[in-house]
Amino acid sequence: MASMFQKPLKSIVRKANRYLEGSEIEKLLKPNKRGEWSDHEIQHLIELREQRLPLKSIGMWLRRTSPSVQKKLWELRDTISGPGTVEGPQALPPGLQEILFYTRLTAVWEALLKSDMTQTWREALQEKSKEEWLSIVSAGIPQDVKNVLGGLRPPTWDELESLPLIDTNDAGMYARLVTSRHKFQMVTDRHLYVGSASKYGGGLNHRIDEHTRKMKRKHESRLQSDIRKKRLEKNGRFITLMVVKMDSPDNDVVLDVRRTVVLAEAILTVWLNALQDPSEDLQSVSPWDSQTLQYTGWASHNPLLVDVVLPFDGNREM
DNA sequence: TGTCATGAGGAACTATACTT
DNA sequence: AAGTATAGTTCCTCATGACA
Numbered sequence A: 001m002a003s004m005f006q007k008p009l010k011s012i013v014r015k016a017n018r019y020l021e022g023s024e025i026e027k028l029l030k031p032n033k034r035g036e037w038s039d040h041e042i043q044h045l046i047e048l049r050e051q052r053l054p055l056k057s058i059g060m061w062l063r064r065t066s067p068s069v070q071k072k073l074w075e076l077r078d079t080i081s082g083p084g085t086v087e088g089p090q091a092l093p094p095g096l097q098e099i100l101f102y103t104r105l106t107a108v109w110e111a112l113l114k115s116d117m118t119q120t121w122r123e124a125l126q127e128k129s130k131e132e133w134l135s136i137v138s139a140g141i142p143q144d145v146k147n148v149l150g151g152l153r154p155p156t157w158d159e160l161e162s163l164p165l166i167d168t169n170d171a172g173m174y175a176r177l178v179t180s181r182h183k184f185q186m187v188t189d190r191h192l193y194v195g196s197a198s199k200y201g202g203g204l205n206h207r208i209d210e211h212t213r214k215m216k217r218k219h220e221s222r223l224q225s226d227i228r229k230k231r232l233e234k235n236g237r238f239i240t241l242m243v244v245k246m247d248s249p250d251n252d253v254v255l256d257v258r259r260t261v262v263l264a265e266a267i268l269t270v271w272l273n274a275l276q277d278p279s280e281d282l283q284s285v286s287p288w289d290s291q292t293l294q295y296t297g298w299a300s301h302n303p304l305l306v307d308v309v310l311p312f313d314g315n316r317e318m
Numbered sequence B: 001t002g003t004c005a006t007g008a009g010g011a012a013c014t015a016t017a018c019t020t
Numbered sequence C: 001a002a003g004t005a006t007a008g009t010t011c012c013t014c015a016t017g018a019c020a
Helices: A003-019 A039-050 A055-062 A066-080 A096-114 A119-126 A130-140 A143-149 A157-162 A203-212 A222-229 A251-271 A280-285
Strands: A171-178 A191-197 A237-244 A296-299
Touching: A039 A055, A039 A066, A055 A066, A096 A130, A096 A143, A096 A251, A096 A280, A130 A237, A130 A251, A143 A237, A157 A171, A157 A237, A171 A203, A171 A251, A191 A203, A191 A251, A203 A237, A237 A251, A251 A280, A251 A296
Parallel strands: A191 A296
Antiparallel strands: A171 A191, A171 A237
């Protein structure tokens, strides 16, 4: 709700401040409140914080100063920082985690087949059997990622952070763990961004370089500009979710790898709850209750709604 | 002239130590 | 516990100058 006022309010105040040469427009508005915070105020405060408004803006809404907003939030940190680790063992009897992994992989695949996708994708997926597709996808996923995906409860943020980034020029999938600049994080502050890379010769390394290099606004990646606009911490760590060998620049090979990687991207995006506005069916195959996730999923788009492009027709995103 | 890199200065934002 | 002052960062904007 408040987010739609965020920009106008902020920029209007800034402009007005400039126009009035620092006479502080806020003083022309209602004076700040003082005294104890009511329950209603606190609830409103939490809502605003969930939208990741700057403390200053929150202060303007609540008519409090930003340090006092900050302080109140700090006191509330235990109540509002996301779900803690869910009780229960994550380590399962040997074999069970694998069974869970394959069961879920199959379930997500089935759900994807029933969901919207482009005609080209539908045809491409028919070129191989379900078993072939799934074993190729599965082969590319490192064991520690499989363990996470096959877990009884969703991975904790720490578990995600401990997954390694593999240094490779092969194709594959990555995730970036992005947080807000706050000292304590709410679920809405922690983002798991899922993406894929399949450029021949550069693969994952190239993609990660694109995301981390210092860039002019005009050239920055979509992820970089989103991070900037959302005022998130820009040095979020990358982890590797999948690696697929890309050993030939041959068009057929590249296309095949690219399809594999993008299919895997679709699967893991759904699995990790990173698809925005998923259909009911896709939502339901995500193995964990979204209330128990310690992060907010994030992906640029539903991969199967965009056709895979060949190396020579404008593949800047790959 | 347009574009690109650089960096100074200051605004914006959060954290922390202090006061009432 | 509420509020204030200020320190520590990061980010944005704009001026400057090199280069094609």
